[in-house]
Amino acid sequence: MRLKIHDPRMTCRGPQLMGALFITLLCLSGCRASENDKAPVVNVEVTPARRAPISENISAEALVFPLRQAILTPKITSTIKTFLVQRGSRVQKGQLLAVLENADLAAASEQSKGEYQQAEAGYASTTRASLPEQIQKAELDTAAAKASFDAQQKMYDSRKELFDQGALPRRDLDSAAVALAQARSQYQQAAKQLDDLHRIGRELALKSATGQLTAAKGKYLGAQAQLSYSEIHSPIDGVITDRPLFPGELAAANQPLMTVMDTSKLIAKAHIAAAQAAPLQAGDPAQIKLPGDDPDMEGRVTLVSPALDPGSTTIEVWVEASKRNSAIRPGMTVSVSMTARTVNDAIVVPAAALQKNADDVQYVLVAGVDGVAHARNVETGIRTTDAVQIVSGVNEGDAVITTGGYGLPDGTAVKIAPTKPVQPAAEKE
DSSP states (O other): OOOOOOOHHHHHHHHHHHHHHHHHHHHHHHHHHHHHHSOOOEEEEEEEOEEEEEEEEEEEEEEEEEEEEEEEOOSSOEEEEEESOOTTOEEOTTOEEEEEOOHHHHHHHHHHHHHHHHHHHHHHHIIIIIHHHHHHHHHHHHHHHHHHHHHHHHHHHHHHHHHHHTOSOHHHHHHHHHHHHHHHHHHHHHHHHHHHIIIIIHHHHHHHHHHHHHHHHHHHHHHHHHHHTTEEEOSSSEEEEEOOOOTTSEEOTTSOOEEEEEEEEEEEEEEEEHHHHTTOOTTOEEEEEOSTTOOOEEEEEEEEOSSOOTTTOEEEEEEEESSOOTTOOTTOEEEEEEEEEEEEEEEEEEGGGOEEOTTOOEEEEEEOTTSBEEEEEOEEEEEOSSEEEEEESOOTTOEEEEESOTTOOTTOBEEEOOOOOOOOGGGOO
């Protein structure tokens, strides 16, 4: 039978080993926890806020129009007799461009001309012959009546003197008085007739003759106007850009016959939202960007419409090219870029640095010297595609985070990545 001997050293050593192992495990777990609790460092790129000029540019699509154009439409319907110009012909103001068939109109004009000449002759006859003859006769009658009245007055006075002396009977005096009264009445009637001819007769005769002459003249002028409508003249200097009809075809009244454009100056017309167009003014510099590889054209804003377009609730803006360029033509679609305003000494940061929080407040992150990102609320001014003017909230030289800062919490530890040097074009492979 074998006896088991209990060694007390073994009994004491077990708990000691277990305790040492527990302490070791605690130390290891504590070290790992401290390493995990250490705040992360975010790599970012920064750009110093700088003072620089910045301009507010407004871009839009625009359609090119000539400064002036005229769509010629005849006032009468007639067959086209001849065209004196072709599409592409350069014309001057007042130049005859086309003639419509006008034989009937020419005949009507000649007839009315004859009637007008007859009216002129009648007017001359009335004012120079008939009326003066009547007035002359009335003057002679008045003079004769006046002479008869004077003779009767003398006779009456003589008989009155003899009657007063008793040398003449009463009946002879009465007879002289009756003859005097008759002579006075005849004289008064003749004088009144002469006065009426001078005052009323001349006026009525002249009105009648003048009315006939005016009516004949109006008819003649109307016939001439109708005849003139058969000749189409250019109202402006320019070039014929459209001529859809040919000789022998019917030209309808108030339907386009030709189009004349003055292409010496071209206007790019753009429709821009009212809020966007608010800072624009006539005279602002602009650029017209042509499609393809053609170089941009310098221009200026010549018109900002004072009223909204009722159809699109936009504002029409005109940009006029400074110089004529054969590459730009009426009807072409171009892009216009207009400089509304410029601040020459602004605090400018890249547009990528600007962010908004949940309350729609604008802010930027600035990398401090303490290695921490600080959020700063800012007030902005002019914005472009690449840059933003900071009115308040950032100072010149502040390291504004441009890359790696999107959604980054305030107070996050950051590490500024070194700026990559720009590689010369010749070394890029």
